[in-house]
Amino acid sequence: MGTVSFVGKSNDPSGFQAGSEATRAAVRGLPGEKADLLMVFATATYDQDKLIAGVRSEAGDARLAGCTGEGVISRQESAEVEFAVGVMAVSSDLLRFHTFLLPDYSGESARCGRDLAAKVNELEADDLIGLVVLPDGLRGNCLHFLENLTRNLNRPVPVVGGTAGDGFLFRRTFQYHGDQAVSDGVAAVAIRGRGDLEIGVSHG
DSSP states (O other): OEEEEEEEEESSSSHHHHHHHHHHHHHHHHHHOSSEEEEEEOOTTTTTHHHHHHHHTTTTTTTEEEEEOOEEESOOEEOOOSSEEEEEEEEEESSSEEEEEEEETTTTHHHHHHHHHHHHHHOTTTTEEEEHHHHHHHHSHHHHHHHHHHHSSSOOEEEEEEEEEOOOSSSSOEEEEETTESEEEEEEEEEEEEOOOOOOOOOO
16 A cells, blocks of 8 residues: 555634544545544634544544644645645555654743653654654744754654744644644654655745
8 A cells, every 4th residue: 555645624614523524535535544644734713622623533543743824735725714724644554653742842942852852762763764843833942942852862863844823813823632732832743664754845
């Protein structure tokens, strides 16, 4: 099978309905309709707990990570609107995924970096190929976080990601992990397995 991903999206204003609709569409695009990882991105205008509950209602036992942003980009469109959610479902027999959540990012950005490095090091994985990090974009010090993360990893690994946003309201962002939607945190995904991570950089 290799690695297969599919994206579902919704603009329904109901958090639960939007989460379940986008996830159902994403999972249906996978072989066997089973996901190993769900990456969730949504606008901050939703009731975030209901949104994640909707995602989980269709997610099975898949690992989950993500955050809020200005909008949602999919193959079909870039939706910078009040209500939008996109879910990328990934299924793979070559890769394994581990998700993490680091709290109190604004008060202890450097410690969050060290703690994430320690959690990744505990995997004792010689097949680690990448780390995705999604910190709160309104709080904390991303430079201190990244410096302490990369300095304390047992071996160099590509680190990619972006900070969570809230549609230029500058009030509160959310980070997703498991069945939680929190603020002032860092969501992260460690990717293990066979393959190479291709990195692209984009803005705006």
